[in-house]
Amino acid sequence: xxxxxxxxxxxxxxxxxxxxxxxxxxxxxxxxxxxxxxxxxxxxxxxxxxxxxxxxxxxxxxxxxxxxxxxxxxxxxxxxxxxxxxxxxxxxxxxxxxxxxxxxxxxxxxxxxxxxxxxxxxxxxxxxxxxxxxxxxxxxxxxxxxxxxxxxxxxxxxxxxxxxxxxxxxxxxxxxxxxxxxxxxxxxxxxxxxxxxxxxxxxxxxxxxxxxxxxxxxxxxxxxxxxxxxxxxxxxxxxxxxxxxxxxxxxxxxxxxxxxxxxxxxxxxxxxxxxxxxxxxxxxxxxxxxxxxxxxxxxxxxxxxxxxxxxxxxxxxxxxxxxxxxxxxxxxxxxxxxxxxxxxxxxxxxxxxxxxxxxxxxxxxxxxxxxxxxxxxxxxxxxxxxxxxxxxxxxxxxxxxxxxxxxxxxxxxxxxxxxxxxxxxxxxxxxxxxxxxxxxxxxxxxxxxxxxxxxxxxxxxxxxxxxxxxxxxxxxxxxxxxxxxxxxxxxxxxxxxxxxxxxxxxxxxxxxxxxxxxxxxxxxxxxxxxxxxxxxxxxxxxxxxxxxxxxxxxxxxxxxxxxxxxxxxxxxxxxxxxxxxxxxxxxxxx
Amino acid sequence: xxxxxxxxxxxxxxxxxxxxxxxxxxxxxxxxxxxxxxxxxxxxxxxxxxxxxxxxxxxxxxxxxxxxxxxxxxxxxxxxxxxxxxxxxxxxxxxxxxxxxxxxxxxxxxxxxxxxxxxxxxxxxxxxxxxxxxxxxxxxxxxxxxxxxxxxxxxxxxxxxxxxxxxxxxxxxxxxxxxxxxxxxxxxxxxxxxxxxxxxxxxxxxxxxxxxxxxxxxxxxxxxxxxxxxxxxxxxxxxxxxxxxxxxxxxxxxxxxxxxxxxxxxxxxxxxxxxxxxxxxxxxxxxxxxxxxxxxxxxxxxxxxxxxxxxxxxxxxxxxxxxxxxxxxxxxxxxxxxxxxxxxxxxxxxxxxx
Numbered sequence: 035x036x037x038x039x040x041x042x043x044x045x046x047x048x049x050x051x052x053x054x055x056x057x058x059x060x061x062x063x064x065x066x067x068x069x070x071x072x073x074x075x076x077x078x079x080x081x082x083x084x085x086x087x088x089x090x091x092x093x094x095x096x097x098x099x100x101x102x103x104x105x106x107x108x109x110x111x112x113x114x115x116x117x118x119x120x121x122x123x124x125x126x127x128x129x130x131x132x133x134x135x136x137x138x139x140x141x142x143x144x145x146x147x148x149x150x151x152x153x154x155x156x157x158x159x160x161x162x163x164x165x166x167x168x169x170x171x172x173x174x175x176x177x178x179x180x181x182x183x184x185x186x187x188x189x190x191x192x193x194x195x196x197x198x199x200x201x202x203x204x205x206x207x208x209x210x211x212x213x214x215x216x217x218x219x220x221x222x223x224x225x226x227x228x229x230x231x232x233x234x235x236x237x238x239x240x241x242x243x244x245x246x247x248x249x250x251x252x253x254x255x256x257x258x259x260x261x262x263x264x265x266x267x268x269x270x271x272x273x274x275x276x277x278x279x280x281x282x283x284x285x286x287x288x289x290x291x292x293x294x295x296x297x298x299x300x301x302x303x304x305x306x307x308x309x310x311x312x313x314x315x316x317x318x319x320x321x322x323x324x325x326x327x328x329x330x331x332x333x334x335x336x337x338x339x340x341x342x343x344x345x346x347x348x349x350x351x352x353x354x355x356x357x358x359x360x361x362x363x364x365x366x367x368x369x370x371x372x373x374x375x376x377x378x379x380x381x382x383x384x385x386x387x388x389x390x391x392x393x394x395x396x397x398x399x400x401x402x403x404x405x406x407x408x409x410x411x412x413x414x415x416x417x418x419x420x421x422x423x424x425x426x427x428x429x430x431x432x433x434x435x436x437x438x439x440x441x442x443x444x445x446x447x448x449x450x451x452x453x454x455x456x457x458x459x460x461x462x463x464x465x466x467x468x469x470x471x472x473x474x475x476x477x478x479x480x481x482x483x484x485x486x487x488x489x490x491x492x493x494x495x496x497x498x499x500x501x502x503x504x505x506x507x508x509x510x511x512x513x514x515x516x517x518x519x520x521x522x523x524x525x526x527x528x529x530x531x532x533x534x535x536x537x538x539x540x541x542x543x544x545x546x547x548x549x550x551x552x553x554x555x556x557x558x559x560x561x562x563x564x565x566x567x568x569x570x571x572x573x574x575x576x577x578x579x580x581x582x583x584x585x586x587x588x589x590x591x592x593x594x595x596x597x598x599x600x601x602x603x604x605x606x607x608x609x610x611x612x613x614x615x616x617x618x619x620x621x622x623x624x
Numbered sequence: 625x626x627x628x629x630x631x632x633x634x635x636x637x638x639x640x641x642x643x644x645x646x647x648x649x650x651x652x653x654x655x656x657x658x659x660x661x662x663x664x665x666x667x668x669x670x671x672x673x674x675x676x677x678x679x680x681x682x683x684x685x686x687x688x689x690x691x692x693x694x695x696x697x698x699x700x701x702x703x704x705x706x707x708x709x710x711x712x713x714x715x716x717x718x719x720x721x722x723x724x725x726x727x728x729x730x731x732x733x734x735x736x737x738x739x740x741x742x743x744x745x746x747x748x749x750x751x752x753x754x755x756x757x758x759x760x761x762x763x764x765x766x767x768x769x770x771x772x773x774x775x776x777x778x779x780x781x782x783x784x785x786x787x788x789x790x791x792x793x794x795x796x797x798x799x800x801x802x803x804x805x806x807x808x809x810x811x812x813x814x815x816x817x818x819x820x821x822x823x824x825x826x827x828x829x830x831x832x833x834x835x836x837x838x839x840x841x842x843x844x845x846x847x848x849x850x851x852x853x854x855x856x857x858x859x860x861x862x863x864x865x866x867x868x869x870x871x872x873x874x875x876x877x878x879x880x881x882x883x884x885x886x887x888x889x890x891x892x893x894x895x896x897x898x899x900x901x902x903x904x905x906x907x908x909x910x911x912x913x914x915x916x917x918x919x920x921x922x923x924x925x926x927x928x929x930x931x932x933x934x935x936x937x938x939x940x941x942x943x944x945x946x947x948x949x950x951x952x953x954x955x956x957x958x959x960x961x962x963x964x965x966x967x968x969x970x971x972x973x974x975x976x977x978x
């Protein structure tokens with residue numbers, strides 16, 4: 035928009051003042067000051083969050099380098115986290131990725147699978163499931179790639195990505211090589227999402243990469259004089275390191291994949307520092323597009339051409355840059371209909387001293403960033419990561435949450451105003467496109483400071499609200515149990531594809547209730563490199579029923595009227611509701 | 625528009641304003657303002673704001689200092705505080721183009737589009753504010769007046785074709801107006817402008833490296849790629865690069881071109897005068913530094929150089945008041961203090977006795 039502080043700094047610096055200056059390093063930020071906060075609305079918020087992670091059995095810290103010091107960027111980016119139901123028992127299990135530590139003994143760090151005990155606790159079943167793995171894991175996507183009825187797991191890594199096939203008996207097998215997904219050389223995979231881009235009913239696989247990195251050639255913290263933040267030596271990157279490209283694999287339907295990056299045109303997109311990947315049908319065309327949040331380079335939006343090709347048009351559609359036409363440090367993406375307009379928009383998280391981007395869907399012209407108009411600009415203090423657009427208090431208006439955390443632990447020792455661990459951010463939706471930050475109204479877990487990255491949203495205790503699972507760097511994960519008291523009604527929708535891929539990834543559901551129309555996308559990755567509960571959750575406010583319009587990934591549309599509230603309905607493609615379940619522990623209007 | 629002069633365009637009017645205060649307060653206020661100007665140049669804005677506040681505490685009626693303070697707050701995105709200071713000056717001085725230009729940007733930041741439109745409309749024909757049409761287009765867009773937004777942004781694209789931001793905005797408005805072909809054309813121009821900017825940045829770094837490590841003849845081949853005789857910004861950068869590595873003779877050509885193309889550029893005139901001084905071409909340095917001092921009367925280094933050039937040219941009568949102003953801006957500078965004392969003594973000794 036108007037000239038900002040950073041522009042001015044650059045202008046004032048001139049070139050002479052930068053004698054001895056070098057190419058920019060670190061992450062892009064606008065250096066923007068926060069909007070002034072308005073008076074609180076005084077309206078009640080019916081959701082309260084408590085962190086029950088350790089008590090629930092999530093007792094293993096997620097490793098990401100050494101605590102208190104980061105030498106390399108691979109130690110700083112953290113990783114995603116997933117809600118999934120790997121054993122199809124109707125209760126959400128948890129998959130926690132992990133990084134490692136250079137020189138760590140084998141077996142010290144591993145990704146972990148926690149099985150839901152259906153009593154609010156979890157059991158670590160990593161070893162039994164065959165998922166023990168030590169490495170630098172970053173992103174996760176969950177989907178049934180072979181349509182056998184069990185969710186499979188794909189993870190990205192620095193090194194080699196891994197595809198785990200769910201054997202249906204509580205165990206997984208690494209089928210990466212057999213599937214043809216081994217990379218000829220180690221790369222840094224980050225975002226990943228299942229997507230049926232060619233609508234053949236099989237989940238294809240899209241992978242974004244961050245940058246080119248190896249420990250031998252990248253200098254550690256303190257060895258490159260260019261790398262400092264506020265005068266303190268910090269790690270090198272991302273800027274200054276070679277950016278990477280995305281990759282698309284077509285599912286052959288026989289357990290193998292073919293790299294179609296080139297033939298699909300994905301290789302034509304400019305290289306960037308790609309992170310979270312989301313597949314979603316923004317146009318409502320029935321064909322999924324693919325979006326990538328990119329760090330300090332233009333974010334990407336691959337538009338599906340419906341002929342096997344994807345054309346990157348992020349800049350043209352207003353999804354790549356800020357309003358000034360400049361790159362931001364895109365980390366996470368949350369997709370949702372925050373205006374209840376029946377169209378999907380998105381939220382993109384960024385670095386500190388920058389606002390998040392809140393993009394409304396303006397139709398064929400693309401997207402418009404309304405973050406400032408919506409009031410989100412009051413919070414610019416933190417580096418922002420995993421995010422969601424979710425109705426936490428079931429009032430029928432989707433709220434906004436994001437996790438935060440610093441990237442340079444060294445800074446806080448010298449600068450008390452630059453903490454590494456920072457609180458969570460929650461904005462409640464006031465309606466009419468306005469949001470209000472809840473600093474202390476939503477329970478203690480929102481104010482607790484952690485250095486967080488991935489976030490997943492889902493109802494782990496089947497009580498009719500949305501809980502929050504958070505990956506914390508070198509700490510145990512947080513599990514924010516949401517206790518809604520006196521909130522509105524709700525409806526959960528689980529989709530089962532028939533002609534579409536069985537996971538129904540790529541579907542859009544529009545719920546109409548009480549005069550509101552809310553769209554939700556069923557995606558296989560969002561937030562920050564993470565995976566949400568695939569049961570879509572609609573808060574309904576005072577409405578007792580909702581009408582549903584389902585846009586299946588196959589292109590089929592289905593309408594179901596008068597669905598009763600406060601239950602989970604399972605909809606099978608072409609058959610309507612095949613199952614309706616109420617939850618014994620469900621919260622509701624108190 | 626080049627560097628510091630963009631920020632300080634607003635100060636042209638302020639430089640003409642005479643403060644009314646006691647001599648003691650005036651000298652204290654001037655010293656704090658001088659310190660603030662130096663801190664601004666070093667991009668230490670928070671500290672500069674403190675110096676401006678101390679200056680205004682001694683001389684609250686000094687419009688020039690308050691305007692500098694307001695721009696310092698603007699630079700820090702302390703929007704509410706900046707607005708308060710600019711509005712104080714509007715009350716004191718009436719509507720002024722420079723004040724309107726900044727206030728309009730603040731209006732846009734808080735979606736006061738109608739107010740921004742009112743302020744910007746008269747500025748679009750004023751060459752001192754080449755980006756006024758751009759901001760006007762943004763304001764119209766915010767106000768939902770798409771046709772007028774397009775008209776203003778199209779004008780901005782003609783006024784400042786090298787600015788990527790303008791093409792990006794225009795492209796986005798075309799897209800939202802369902803004019804995809806026009807949008808695509810602007811996005812091509814956006815990418816070209818970005819590429820050109822990136823080229824200058826990369827060449828600038830290569831030039832610095834060459835100036836550090838190679839003989840000037842070889843470095844010239846690298847640095848010369850920055851030159852664009854139609855682009856004052858690029859010529860200024862090139863001149864500053866040469867000057868910052870001591871290649872003052874090489875710097876003169878680019879800086880002269882920059883000053884000709886953008887005569888309101890403080891940086892061009894100041895750096896040209898500085899290089900001429902360092903080449904001991906004092907007579908030529910004087911007019912350049914006088915222009916710089918007229919554009920930014922509160923900058924110590926310019927006055928210091930100008931006094932030196934005048935003295936070296938044998939014009940101590942003109943040098944003395946300039947040195948006095950420099951001393952007032954930075955009383956802690958002992959070299960200037962000693963020079964002033966000597967010059968006063970010499971002038972006194974040379975004066976006819978009655």
